[in-house]
Amino acid sequence: MQHIPLIPYPDPIPAPAGILILLEQLFFLIHIILINLILGLGLILFFKWKREKNFFLVNKLIAKKIPILFAIGINMAIPALLFLQVTFGHLFYTSSILMGTFWILIIPFLIVAYYSSYVHYKKFDISWIAKYALLLMIVIILYIALMLVNNLSMMELPEKWNAYFTNRDGTIILWNLSSLYPRYIHFIVASVAVSGIFYSLYFSKKDSTKSHEGLKIFAYATITQIIVGIWFLISLPKDIMLKFMGGNGIATFILVFGIVATILSLIFAFKSRLKISLLFLILTLIAMVINRYNLRMFQLEDNLNLSQLKLVPQWDVFTIFTFILLLGIGVIIYMLKIAFSRPNEVRK
Ligand code: HEM
Known part of the structure; x- marks a missing residue:
């Protein structure tokens, strides 16, 4: 076992690691689908932008959805973050500190992006500002996503933390890590694909041309994604790549399952x-989240053993937390129902 003295000791966990990880991954899945939608719908609207009455008429309701999806996407990130911190906190906090300057900037940028999504909707058909507000939102989302990809990659690779001894400014980005680029591009292309199918679904009963267009966006993005996925796989260290290609039965099965579902x-x-x-897209997304988790555990193999985490059960706190969480989700579902139930109404 490679000894890396930089890794802090993990805190005891309040419930079995399996439960915490399952919840973390579940909320990550919800979070990432919503984030995919805000980025992808933003990109679709931006590239289709035309100063035409018909464009505004057709797409205003999509513009209206973006701030709602944004708010829920961030809300769903919080449980993912909480569960991640409980199990992987000693790794995640360290990597966050190593890129602390860029990391902390996420907060003010996120606020600006959220407001921009509102400005975009409010000014959608009345001012040129709308298009630039959308662009600002997209650029910020791309920044935040890059920071998250960097942070989670760095968290999984403690051997990269030595960079701290040559850079203490909190600006460490793993530019030399070959998997950083396909991992990031994988997220961007997934955003376009997921949004394409959402666009198609949204127009499925209203406008068959638009619905068809959405499916086409989904299909071309997914073809691109197959190439990016292969790039991602071969960018990984050989021993890890081989685990996904027969070396580890479960990981290979999940990867093959995901590829078949994609096709x-x-x-x-x-x-x-x-x-x-x-x-099949939903099945693909589930498989991809599991792949991502398998990758994390393969990368951390020498540095983290989940069965060695000390369990100090706090079932009372855990039960209260889960109850409040479920209540919160119930409220969000109710809110969503109201927000999405009047498709023909555009309120100013
Ligand atoms: C618009 C803003 C955001 C974008 C574009 C975004 C994007 C992403 C992406 C691309 C990943 C996957 C990174 C990877 O593993 O390669 C991710 C994971 C994650 N995000 Fe977000 N995110 C956003 C906001 C947030 C916020 C505000 C939080 C915290 C409250 C958050 C919490 C997380 C967590 C905890 C994970 C990892 C979950 C896990 O590994 O289980 N995100 N996000």
């Missing part, structure tokens, strides 16, 4: 079978 969702998209395509 099926693509085939059904080309056949304009929206719902089945969506079903």
